[in-house]
Amino acid sequence: MLKQASTTRVGEFTVGFLDTLVTDTEGLKCFGNRIWVPKLRDLRRKILSEAHKSKYSVHPGTNKMYHDLRQSYWWPGMKKDIAYFVERCVTCLQVKIER
Numbered sequence: 001m002l003k004q005a006s007t008t009r010v011g012e013f014t015v016g017f018l019d020t021l022v023t024d025t026e027g028l029k030c031f032g033n034r035i036w037v038p039k040l041r042d043l044r045r046k047i048l049s050e051a052h053k054s055k056y057s058v059h060p061g062t063n064k065m066y067h068d069l070r071q072s073y074w075w076p077g078m079k080k081d082i083a084y085f086v087e088r089c090v091t092c093l094q095v096k097i098e099r
């Protein structure tokens with residue numbers, strides 16, 4: 001039987017890496033005690049959006065968001081994704097201009 005490498009990849013990982021993640025009782029893949037957020041549809045963007053826009057009237061910056069999100073979530077390049085998201089937030093850009 002031919003083993004196709006492409007079928008053993010899940011998003012950005014190989015299955016080998018996924019095996020190092022622990023599956024919790026609800027079937028979520030965890031990295032330590034943080035939930036691995038798969039690169040599916042725009043799941044990560046939704047989490048970033050929620051973390052950035054809810055709770056506070058003033059939007060949190062990259063470090064604050066990373067600090068909060070890392071308690072519960074994890075994915076490779078997470079901090080970079082947060083920085084990318086914050087840099088492009090229209091509301092944050094306007095605040096910067098008004099200052």
Ligand SMILES: [Zn+2]
Pocket residue numbers: 052059060086089090091092093
């Ligand atoms: Zn913002």
